[in-house]
Structures are given as C-alpha cells and as structure tokens.
Amino acid sequence: xxxxxxxxxxxxxxxxxxxxxxxxxxxxxxxxxxxxxxxxxxxxxxxxxxxxxxxxxxxxxxxxxxxxxxxxxxxxxxxxxxxxxxxxxxxxxxxxxxxxxxxxxxxxxxxxxxxxxxxxxxxxxxxxxxxxxxxxxxxxxxxxxxxxxxxxxxxxxxxxxxxxxxxxxxxxxxxxxxxxxxxxxxxxxxxxxxxxxxxxxxxxxxxxxxxxxxxxxxxxxxxxxxxxxxxxxxxxxxxxxxxxxxxxxxxxxxxxxxxxxxxxxxxxxxxxxxxxxxxxxxxxxxxxxxx
Amino acid sequence: xxxxxxxxxxxxxxxxxxxxxxxxxxxxxxxxxxxxxxxxxxxxxxxxxxxxxxxxxxxxxxxxxxxxxxxxxxxxxxxxxxxxxxxxxxxxxxxxxxxxxxxxxxxxxxxxxxxxxxxxxxxxxxxxxxxxxxxxxxxxxxxxxxxxxxxxxxxxxxxxxxxxxxxxxxxxxxxxxxxxxxxxxxx
Numbered sequence: 001x002x003x004x005x006x007x008x009x010x011x012x013x014x015x016x017x018x019x020x021x022x023x024x025x026x027x028x029x030x031x032x033x034x035x036x037x038x039x040x041x042x043x044x045x046x047x048x049x050x051x052x053x054x055x056x057x058x059x060x061x062x063x064x065x066x067x068x069x070x071x072x073x074x075x076x077x078x079x080x081x082x083x084x085x086x087x088x089x090x091x092x093x094x095x096x097x098x099x100x101x102x103x104x105x106x107x108x109x110x111x112x113x114x115x116x117x118x119x120x121x122x123x124x125x126x127x128x129x130x131x132x133x134x135x136x137x138x139x140x141x142x143x144x145x146x147x148x149x150x151x152x153x154x155x156x157x158x159x160x161x162x163x164x165x166x167x168x169x170x171x172x173x174x175x176x177x178x179x180x181x182x183x184x185x186x187x188x189x190x191x192x193x194x195x196x197x198x199x200x201x202x203x204x205x206x207x208x209x210x211x212x213x214x215x216x217x218x219x220x221x222x223x224x225x226x227x228x229x230x231x232x233x234x235x236x237x238x239x240x241x242x243x244x245x246x247x248x249x250x251x252x253x254x255x256x257x258x259x260x261x262x263x264x265x266x267x268x269x270x271x272x273x274x275x276x277x278x279x280x281x282x283x284x285x286x287x288x289x290x291x
Numbered sequence: 292x293x294x295x296x297x298x299x300x301x302x303x304x305x306x307x308x309x310x311x312x313x314x315x316x317x318x319x320x321x322x323x324x325x326x327x328x329x330x331x332x333x334x335x336x337x338x339x340x341x342x343x344x345x346x347x348x349x350x351x352x353x354x355x356x357x358x359x360x361x362x363x364x365x366x367x368x369x370x371x372x373x374x375x376x377x378x379x380x381x382x383x384x385x386x387x388x389x390x391x392x393x394x395x396x397x398x399x400x401x402x403x404x405x406x407x408x409x410x411x412x413x414x415x416x417x418x419x420x421x422x423x424x425x426x427x428x429x430x431x432x433x434x435x436x437x438x439x440x441x442x443x444x445x446x447x448x449x450x451x452x453x454x455x456x457x458x459x460x461x462x463x464x465x466x467x468x469x470x471x472x473x474x475x476x477x478x
Contacts, residue, residue: 104439
C-alpha cells in the first residue's frame with residue numbers, strides 16, 4: 001500500500017515548520033512518529049498534499065520534571081523514552097502506567113505522546129490519561145505560543161483544535177497538589193489492538209484525603225471521555241470502598257460505548273466499572289500498606 | 292530513472308521532486324532516488340533487493356518488516372524511505388558475520404524457532420534489539436519484547452526458547468551462561 005503523492009519537507013526549526021504549514025493552507029500535515037499518520041495515509045484516509053517532517057528539529061525529544069513538579073514532554077519524545085524513564089515513574093504513576101500499554105514495543109520506538117494527542121483517536125491511551133491529569137498541549141503558531149487543556153484540545157474523533165499553521169510542541173502535566181496516585185488499565189484482545197475499553201484515574205492525595213481527581217475513558221465513545229462526575233465523587237474525603245463504588249458507577253454511566261466485534265455496550269460499561277474499582281482499590285491498599 | 296512504483300506507475304510524477312537519499316544499510320553506504328511516499332520496507336526490498344525484510348500485514352500490526360533503525364527496532368512499512376536519509380539500517384541480511392551466524396540466528400536454528408519462516412527476520416531483529424539492551428532477559432521480558440511481532444504459525448514457544456538460547460550464548464561461559472542454564476533451572 002502506497003500513500004498518495006505528497007510534497008515532503010524536513011525543516012530544522014519550529015518557525016520554519018510553522019511557515020511551511022502556513023503556506024500549506026490546511027493541506028499540510030505534521031509528521032512526528034508517524035505510527036498513526038502513515039497507516040492512515042496508506043489506507044488513503046489521509047492524503048495531505050504536504051508532509052512537514054519535524055524529526056529534524058533539534059531539542060524536541062525531551063521529557064523532564066521541573067522544580068515546581070510539572071512534567072514537560074516534547075513533541076519528539078517517543079513512547080519508549082517515557083516507558084523507560086525512572087524520573088517519570090517517580091513523578092507521575094499514571095503516565096508511567098500508560099507508557100508500556102501503548103500499541104506494541106516496536107511502535108513505541110517511533111510513536112510520540114504529543115502525536116497521539118494530536119491524532120485524537122478515541123482509542124488513544126495518552127489522551128484519556130492526560131484528561132485525567134488536567135494536562136495541556138502547548139501549541140506554537142505565527143502569533144506565538146498558547147496552552148490548551150487536553151480536554152478542550154481533543155475536539156472529537158480524530159479532531160484537534162490546532163490551527164492549520166500551529167505545531168503542538170509540548171505536552172504539560174501540571175504539578176500535583178499532593179502525592180500523585182492512580183493508574184491506567186486497558187483491555188485489548190491482543191497487544192497492539194485497539195482498546196475494548198481503557199480507564200485512567202489520577203488522584204492527588206493530601207494526608208490520605210483526595211484533594212484532586214480526574215477520570216478519563218478510552219475507546220468507549222466517539223471521543224476521549226472525561227468522567228467528571230466520577231472524579232468529583234472522590235474529592236474531599238479519604239478513599240473508601242463506598243466512594244470507590246460510587247465513582248465506578250458514575251464512570252460507567254459516563255461511558256458511551258457501542259456494541260461491536262470487541263464486545264457489547266453493556267460489557268464495555270462493566271469493564272469501565274471494574275477498572276475504576278481495580279485502580280482505586282490498588283491505591284487504597286498501597287496507601288494502607290504504607291501507613 | 293525507473294520508478295520504484297513501477298507496478299502502478301512507470302514514471303514518477305514530474306511535479307513531485309525525487310530525492311537522492313543515502314542510507315547506511317548493513318554497514319554499507321547506499322544511495323537511491325526516491326519519491327517521498329516510498330516506504331522504507333519498499334526501499335529495502337525493491338531498490339536494494341534486500342528481500343529478507345518481509346511485508347506481511349502492511350498495517351503496522353505483524354512486525355514481519357521489522358528492521359533496526361539506528362539500533363532501534365522499527366516497522367519499516369510505517370516509515371518513509373526519506374526518513375532513513377543519513378541513518379543506519381540493519382536488516383536480517385546484516386545479522387550474520389562473514390562466516391558465522393549471529394547467535395540469534397543460531398538460536399533459531401538450534402531451538403527450532405522457525406516454522407514457515409515468514410515472521411523470522413522481524414522476530415530476530417526485535418530479539419537482537421532486546422539483547423543489545425538487556426543481555427539477561429527473563430522469559431517474560433522476551434515475550435514482552437516480541438509482542439509486536441506476530442507468528443502466523445503460532446510457534447511462539449520455540450521462538451522464545453531461541454532468544455533465551457541466544458542470550459546465554461552471547462553472555463558466554465564466563466558469566467555463568469553457556470547454553471545449559473535453562474536446563475539447570477528445571478526442578
């Protein structure tokens with residue numbers, strides 16, 4: 001399978017990439033890891049006239065934890081870098097839980113977190129985790145930079161809110177207000193398959209009490225779902241079996257799954273419920289062990 | 292110039308510039324004129340005639356087209372050939388030395404790691420990448436590292452044994468390896 005014909009440019013600065021996208025007038029696409037874009041081009045679901053390959057731009061392959069506790073992930077940071085990072089594992093358990101579950105190990109050597117957010121696949125693992133974490137995308141365009149919450153950045157299935165001449169240069173996870181806890185679980189028929197359902201739960205704990213919570217759902221709707229009621233049900237008290245069950249019920253209600261070859265809608269809803277219970281019970285038990 | 296898309300188009304389109312790229316393939320610098328849409332797998336197979344790189348599913352699932360790109364395993368059906376310009380690519384043809392097989396290849400031979408052989412090149416390159424990074428993997432780590440490579444014969448058991456065999460061999464007798472470690476671990 002060959003993609004349609006396209007022009008190819010490999011700029012070496014973000015500014016040059018923006019200029020190329022501007023001149024492309026909406027017919028251009030950014031190529032980072034390409035693990036979703038190239039298959040889509042081969043299947044002719046995407047046929048950009050111009051491909052702007054940002055892999056030659058130096059300085060975008062970083063991930064770091066700033067002194068204030070916020071996490072910054074550059075546009076060319078690969079999944080595998082996040083998977084192998086002890087810094088990340090120490091700083092944010094939710095991101096560390098997602099990294100080894102994205103696609104398969106070989107795809108993870110090329111694919112990027114920022115690219116995954118831009119691709120906005122309802123089955124994308126990173127988007128639901130970033131929604132749970134109140135993450136942001138930093139976009140750079142002709143007028144400079146702006147930060148967009150991931151919940152707003154993902155506008156719909158395979159849709160983001162970037163202007164045609166903006167490049168997503170970084171993803172940011174804000175500093176936790178307490179001890180970060182939580183996790184990510186995903187049901188897939190085999191490694192690399194799209195998720196039957198996935199759940200990300202992110203908590204900030206202060207003295208055992210939940211000061212902030214976020215719940216993101218993968219693959220159970222036409223877009224990434226922020227289960228805000230479920231998250232809200234957890235805030236302001238210590239985790240308890242009752243609170244966990246309430247949050248799990250609300251998350252299952254927030255899911256909008258469709259029956260398909262991976263499972264019926266009610267099955268997927270039950271998977272969401274089970275995953276919320278499992279993640280939160282694990283947090284509760286590790287908290288009790290630590291105490 | 293003959294188009295590398297000769298099956299579907301005899302000549303490259305005049306308005307799409309062809310690029311001259313130079314890639315170090317299996318240690319040798321090689322050049323080709325490519326259209327941007329040419330995939331790395333097709334550059335290797337059609338331009339360089341390195342047909343050990345197999346194209347199986349063509350949709351980033353099966354891993355039969357796995358090659359090493361600057362030492363890291365990638366699915367070559369999901370990279371553009373132009374992206375390899377100035378980079379190093381290792382295909383299965385580059386695994387063996389002048390006179391001897393790579394330990395991973397020996398392992399596949401000795402432990403019957405191949406059945407129809409279609410997935411074998413990708414399996415071996417993914418295995419080499421694992422052993423370069425982690426010389427003493429557990430069985431679980433081997434299975435994990437190979438999970439992006441599908442075997443249609445479902446012969447995974449012997450593939451895993453082959454990689455563990457190669458790990459033993461590559462560590463050598465001085466490190467407590469030497470080929471019989473897994474027998475010793477039996478109860």
